[in-house]
Amino acid sequence: MALSPQKVQDPAQRFRDLFDRNVAWMSRTLQRFGVHRRDLEDVSQEVFLLIHRNLPTFDGACHERAWMTAFAARTAANYRRLARHRRQKFSDELEEPAPLEANTALRPDVEMEMRQRRRLVLTALRTLDLKKRVVVSMHELDGFSASEISTALHIPTNTVYSRLRSGKAEFRRALMTLTKPGDVG
Amino acid sequence: MTHQDLNSNRDLETLLEAERLEPPMPAFAPKLRRRVEAAALVGAASTTLLDTVLETGIKKSWWNPVGTPPWLALGMVASVATGVGIGANLAEDPPPQGVPVENVRLPVPSTKHLHGFAPATSTNLEKRGYETRGIPGSTDSSQAVPFKVPHPRAPSAEALLQAAQRSLDRGEPMAARLLLARCKILFPHPPEGFASSITQLDAQIQQVLDDQAQKAAGATTPPALISAPVSP
Numbered sequence: 222m223a224l225s226p227q228k229v230q231d232p233a234q235r236f237r238d239l240f241d242r243n244v245a246w247m248s249r250t251l252q253r254f255g256v257h258r259r260d261l262e263d264v265s266q267e268v269f270l271l272i273h274r275n276l277p278t279f280d281g282a283c284h285e286r287a288w289m290t291a292f293a294a295r296t297a298a299n300y301r302r303l304a305r306h307r308r309q310k311f312s313d314e315l316e317e318p319a320p321l322e323a324n325t326a327l328r329p330d331v332e333m334e335m336r337q338r339r340r341l342v343l344t345a346l347r348t349l350d351l352k353k354r355v356v357v358s359m360h361e362l363d364g365f366s367a368s369e370i371s372t373a374l375h376i377p378t379n380t381v382y383s384r385l386r387s388g389k390a391e392f393r394r395a396l397m398t399l400t401k402p403g404d405v406g
Numbered sequence: 407m408t409h410q411d412l413n414s415n416r417d418l419e420t421l422l423e424a425e426r427l428e429p430p431m432p433a434f435a436p437k438l439r440r441r442v443e444a445a446a447l448v449g450a451a452s453t454t455l456l457d458t459v460l461e462t463g464i465k466k467s468w469w470n471p472v473g474t475p476p477w478l479a480l481g482m483v484a485s486v487a488t489g490v491g492i493g494a495n496l497a498e499d500p501p502p503q504g505v506p507v508e509n510v511r512l513p514v515p516s517t518k519h520l521h522g523f524a525p526a527t528s529t530n531l532e533k534r535g536y537e538t539r540g541i542p543g544s545t546d547s548s549q550a551v552p553f554k555v556p557h558p559r560a561p562s563a564e565a566l567l568q569a570a571q572r573s574l575d576r577g578e579p580m581a582a583r584l585l586l587a588r589c590k591i592l593f594p595h596p597p598e599g600f601a602s603s604i605t606q607l608d609a610q611i612q613q614v615l616d617d618q619a620q621k622a623a624g625a626t627t628p629p630a631l632i633s634a635p636v637s638p
Contacts, residue, residue, distance in 0.1 A: 237439065244435045246429060396421070
């Protein structure tokens with residue numbers, strides 16, 4: 222994945238471009254991190270506010286999405302910690318994923334199959350604790366290398382590898398459980 | 407996908423493939439960007455604070471436009487500059503007939519008579535062609551969400567523009583500016599001729615404010631030194 226080019230441009234325009242490129246991806250990332258669909262707009266708002274504030278300090282040392290993931294992870298952690306969210310029972314299992322692009326022109330049965338797969342992945346991902354979930358999501362789904370993840374999250378590369386190893390094993394186990402005969406999937 | 411299928415890495419990759427596709431732009435994206443920019447403009451620590459600033463700004467400016475503190479005025483300016491404001495949601499994106507409006511978020515009830523919005527009821531929504539499913543008073547109130555619709559007695563754009571002009575004529579440019587701001591918030595997409603009137607009045611207000619600032623600056627400039635006596 223290429224590094225973001227550091228262009229000298231109007232800060233407001235820079236934010237707008239970044240927002241337009243990443244708002245959809247951010248929404249999905251937050252859902253992976255355990256934000257309920259009904260809260261996606263509010264939580265996205267808080268994340269982008271943080272990004273807006275910190276954009277002038279972004280030096281392009283890692284991919285912009287990797288950099289943004291750090292804010293998403295922190296905000297999602299706060300969201301989960303909030304009393305009102307602790308009190309309510311998270312119906313993580315079988316939460317409906319956001320729809321795919323309307324014009325993907327897929328056959329209905331193929332689309333249904335893809336939706337079921339995404340639901341499985343989302344459900345399995347949510348069995349991991351947030352730290353492992355962030356690393357697994359960044360590596361397995363967004364395609365970032367361990368060193369990129371290490372730079373973005375400000376953690377040692379060995380910690381990334383360790384979280385990735387145990388996270389992937391747990392993720393696979395969760396998928397196996399979810400796809401047991403007689404279960405959903 | 408079955409339990410056995412997951413035994414190979416290739417099948418795991420197949421499973422992850424769909425989740426890796428670039429997702430579509432969420433419907434809330436344009437509004438979200440404007441709200442973030444507005445919050446950043448007023449330096450709000452959170453968007454909840456931004457909402458408070460905008461609410462109070464509107465309320466204060468309506469009752470006491472001249473005495474509006476600068477941070478509230480800034481909130482107003484931010485709301486106008488970014489198109490976020492009281493009633494902006496409905497004014498910008500009027501939902502077509504029959505579309506549920508659960509996601510519409512509008513001001514708190516206490517300010518309804520100030521900015522022309524009244525609490526929604528199933529009756530006044532139905533009159534306007536909205537679907538009332540999930541709204542208190544309708545047949546299915548299981549997912550009731552509080553929101554409001556434009557009040558029938560809300561001031562018209564013309565009335566606001568005239569009020570702003572009168573304020574300017576009285577020598578109250580700040581009051582005029584705030585009335586104009588309110589007009590812009592409630593009617594973000596005015597017709598051609600009306601938009602030019604707004605621009606014209608905006609320019610007039612700016613001119614008056616500039617003159618006042620210049621005059622104030624002149625008043626504080628120290629008087630010219632008395633010329634020193636010419637030596638013989």
